[in-house]
Amino acid sequence: xxxxxxxxxxxxxxxxxxxxxxxxxxxxxxxxxxxxxxxxxxxxxxxxxxxxxxxxxxxxxxxxxxxxxxxxxxxxxxxxxxxxxxxxxxxxxxxxxxxxxxxxxxxxxxxxxxxxxxxxxxxxxxxxxxxxxxxxxxxxxxxxxxxxxxxxxxxxxxxxxxxxxxxxxxxxxxxxxxxxxxxxxxxxxxxxxxxxxxxxxxxxxxxxxxxxxxxxxxxxxxxxxxxxxxxxxxxxxxxxxxxx
Numbered sequence: 001x002x003x004x005x006x007x008x009x010x011x012x013x014x015x016x017x018x019x020x021x022x023x024x025x026x027x028x029x030x031x032x033x034x035x036x037x038x039x040x041x042x043x044x045x046x047x048x049x050x051x052x053x054x055x056x057x058x059x060x061x062x063x064x065x066x067x068x069x070x071x072x073x074x075x076x077x078x079x080x081x082x083x084x085x086x087x088x089x090x091x092x093x094x095x096x097x098x099x100x101x102x103x104x105x106x107x108x109x110x111x112x113x114x115x116x117x118x119x120x121x122x123x124x125x126x127x128x129x130x131x132x133x134x135x136x137x138x139x140x141x142x143x144x145x146x147x148x149x150x151x152x153x154x155x156x157x158x159x160x161x162x163x164x165x166x167x168x169x170x171x172x173x174x175x176x177x178x179x180x181x182x183x184x185x186x187x188x189x190x191x192x193x194x195x196x197x198x199x200x201x202x203x204x205x206x207x208x209x210x211x212x213x214x215x216x217x218x219x220x221x222x223x224x225x226x227x228x229x230x231x232x233x234x235x236x237x238x239x240x241x242x243x244x
Contacts, residue, residue, distance in 0.1 A: 001237060002038040003030065004056030006078065008097050009045045009064030015195060022062040025190035029226065033234045044078050053084045058091040058237035061098030063188065067153050068100035068110045079105035086182040091240030093233055094184030096151055102184045103176065106159035112152050113170065118208050119149040121196055122222035123187060125166040125174050135177065137235035138165075145225040147187035148196050154186060183236055189229040193220045 005023050010016075019025070023041045030037055040056060042048050045064065050056065061082070068075065082105040085092040094102040100110040113119065124146045127134075144166075155173040158164060167174035167186075174186040197220045204213035 001034075001036075001057045002040060003237060004050060004059045005039060005041045006044045006059055006061045006081070006098075007041055008062050008078070008101070009066055015198065018198065019192065019195040022190070025192075026060055026062065029190045029230045030234055032227070033230045037234075045074055047074050047077070049077060049081065053081060053088055053090045056090075058240055059085055059093070060233075061092065061094040061101060061184075063096035063098065063150070066097065068097060068104045069153075075101060082106075082182075086178050089181045089240065091181050091183075091237050093236060094182075095190065096186060096188055097153075099174075099176070099184035099186050100153055100155060102178070102182060103155040103159055103162070103173075106162065106178060106182075108155055108159035108162065109157035110153055111156045113154055114156075115170070117152075117170070117212065118203070118216070119151050119154070119170050119186070120200060120203075120208070120213075120216035121149065121219040122146050122224055123149040123168060123170065125168050125171075125185075125187065127166040127175075129163065129165050135180070135239075137183075137239050138232055139235060140228065142225070142228065145229060146222065147185075147189050147224050147226060147229060148191040148193070148220075149187050150191065150196060150199060151186060181240060183233075185229075189224075189226045189233070193224075196220045 007022050027039050082102050126144045154171045163177040165175040171186050177183050200213050200217050
């Protein structure tokens, strides 16, 4: 099974030297669950796109320093690819910016958090979907999960037809499904506590108040469910591949 990673922006060089690229992080996350996966990367923020939605068996849209409402040319092209993937049952997963651009592509709304605050370090999302309607790829009995967060923007209006799976008080629309071919979350299963802590120190006193940054740093090493969510992602791709 070949997974295409749609990279929506670069990380700063100093972070890449320490922690690797977005591509590296997603490959490590998913290969831990299925070492047989193949990957291809597309720097979509540089207009490097696949020929079509069928080029890979599944897709991931990564995070970005951009905002989904900027409507840059490459973002509009990415939105079209997202719609085609969902319409043609090519499984696609959006993470952070990917979560937001998927919602925008499908008719939802993305804005800065009403509080103006950052969602940063480990956040916990409750699953709000009725257990009887829980999709098969979400194996297990967990009723919540925790992952690293790093965002100000969030989905403030769900697209028509989207299914809300989970969220929290800060980000109510944090985990969304689009039928059986689209799934997205605001949280980051691929990010480590190390990169989050480094980013928070850089934001401290500038993009974030010292108090908010220090509080977030104190929670950067809280336990996360990255392995469980990584398995959900692999299950989601397998489900789509089996349905094709």
